Each structure stands twice: as structure tokens, then as C-alpha cells.
Amino acid sequence: MRTVSEPRSDVSIGEAARVSGVKVPTIRYYEQIGLLPAPPRTEGNRRTYDAGDIARLTFIRHARDLGFEMDGIRTLLALQADPTQSCAAADSVARAHLAEVEQRIAALTALKAELERMIEGCRHGRLAECKVIEVLADHGKCTHDHH
Amino acid sequence: MRTVSEPRSDVSIGEAARVSGVKVPTIRYYEQIGLLPAPPRTEGNRRTYDAGDIARLTFIRHARDLGFEMDGIRTLLALQADPTQSCAAADSVARAHLAEVEQRIAALTALKAELERMIEGCRHGRLAECKVIEVLADHGKCTHDHH
DNA sequence: CTAGGACCTCTAGCGGCTAGAGGAGCAAGA
DNA sequence: TCTTGCTCCTCTAGCCGCTAGAGGTCCTAG
Secondary structure, eight states, X not given: XXXXXSOOXXXXXXXXXXXXXXXXXXXXXHHHTTSSOOOOBOTTSOBXXXXXXXXXXXXXXXXXXXXXXXXXXXXXXXXXXXTTSBTHHHHHHHHHHHHHHHHHXXXXXXXXXXXXXXXXXXXXXXXXXXXXXXXXXXXXXXXXXXX | OOOTTSOOOOBOHHHHHHHHOOOHHHHHHXXXXXXXXXXXXXXXXXXXXXXXXXXXXXXXXXXXXXXXXXXXXXHHHHHHHOXXXXXHHHHHHHHHHHHHHHHHHHHHHHHHXXXXXXXXXXTTOBGGGOHHHHHHHOGGGOOOOOO
């Protein structure tokens, strides 16, 4: 990032947080773990961010929103920094994440069915015959697939 | 728990772990946070678990597998201990969890669509025009709903 | 010139475990 | 009997991705 032609519009960490949607302490945390380069400081020791930093933050935030893990984001950021490379690597990160997401959807869908079954069996009864408790207590009554 | 009529078949923590599917350190951790009562010990200071404890552990494990949070499990365990109560409370815990699960499924499904779109746009191209990076860098190009 | 914000660093905490150190007990074979 | 090797014990620290708080500095508006 940090496109040469782009104007250097230095902003405070608070402004960067507002624009990128990443909270102030989280920005500092990202700097600490090396996800974001340490920005220049003012005379008064305040961090100043330019448009490139903000783009990077927005990128990170969006990737996090999409559920990418830090490691994946690091890879994506590295790829982003080197636009001459083939996108095969970025693709494979995204594909791996997609597979994970699909698996989670499947698991949650099975879970939903089981919860509905539990709740259905529990209508207006007394706890003695409550399916919620029963299903949880006795694994055999349950169709849920364990990971 | 610890039904009076049930035979007291004391087992070691390792055996309890094997039977319940909860790992040994996790059992100790549950005891520490008060989710599981401290069991009696042998002369040699080893924990001994009876059938009731194992049922409780299995219950916890199953509820965790279903994605219930510790607080919900605590409630369910309390309800299970008092079977004279109406199941309304257990029902509402399960319902709340179901709503959450449905929400997560919806979010993940949207995410899946977006990932597929990203990957689709990325086929065999060079990174310069890679949609994965683009979509992540520019929020405007993205349909994902932020939580 | 002062009040109140925004910023700084540093440390500790969250949930829900997991890993490791360093030691004691216990069962079975030589 | 001794020894090997397994399980168990306690205790502390670490994992992720932040978040919260203390205690201080800087900057800006009135």
C-alpha cells in the first residue's frame, strides 16, 4: 500500500479508528503484534497515520469481519504488498477459509435441528420429562455429530 | 445428581475422562471454576468419581458440543438438579441458544457467498486484479453485513 | 490560564481451556 | 525387593484477540 501518488493526510489514532472502524486500543495492539507498522510520531509523541495505514486497517478489519484468522490476514497483507505475484496464494487462503465456513455452517445446521427437536419435546411439560435436559444428559438420544 | 439408588462405581479421573470425553485437565478446571463439585479423594489423594459425576460431565460436554456457554450450562445443571421445576427455564435457555445459532448460520451463509464471489473473481488472474484482495481492501465492493 | 478531552505507556484480565514443571503414588514385571 | 513407567497431584504460565484500567502527558478551546 502507501501509494506514492496518494497525498499524505496524517491523522491521529482516534481519527484513524473512526475512519477504519478499528478501535483505538486495537490499533495499538496491531502495532504491537507487528500487524501494522509503527507509524511516525509528532513532536508530542502521538502516532500519525496516512491514507495507506488507514487502507491497511480497513483491510484488516474487513478480513476479521469475514472471520479470517490473523495468520491468514498476515499472508493476505504480504500478498497485497507485492502485487506482481500470482493470486494463487490469496486464492488458497480464501478457499481454506471457505471450506472452514462451510463446515461450520453444516455443524450449526445439525445443531439447529437438534435444538428444535429438544424444544419441541419440551412444550408445556414438566422438567421430569423435559427433552432439553434429557438430550443433553444422554448422548445416545442425540444425533449431533461430534467434531 | 448422584442418585441414591445408583451404585457408587468410583473411578479415577483418567477413567472419567475416557468415559465422558472431557479431558483430564479440563475436568480439574471445571472443578476449579465450580462447575463440578470437588469429588472425594482416595488415601493417596486421587480424585474418585461416581456415576453421577460422570453423568454431569457428559451433560456438560454435550452442552459444550452444542455450543452452549458456561452460564447457560450452569443454569441447565441447576435445573437438572431440581426436577420438580417447570421446564420453562430450560426451554428459554435452549431457545435463546437456538436464536443465536440461527443468526450465526445466516451470517456464515452470507460470508460463504461473499467468499465464493471473491474466489470466483480470482481465477488464474494476476494479483493486480485479484478480487480477494480488492474486496478486502475496499469495503464498498462488499455486501457483507457487519455485526 | 484552566478545564477537559485525546493521547501515551504499562499491566492485568476475559473465556475456556491447554501445556509444562516438578513431584508423589501405584501396579506389574524381573 | 526393586525398578520401570504410568497415572496422578499441584502450581504456574500461555494461548487468541482483544479490552479495561491506572496513572501520566499533551493539546486545544474558552
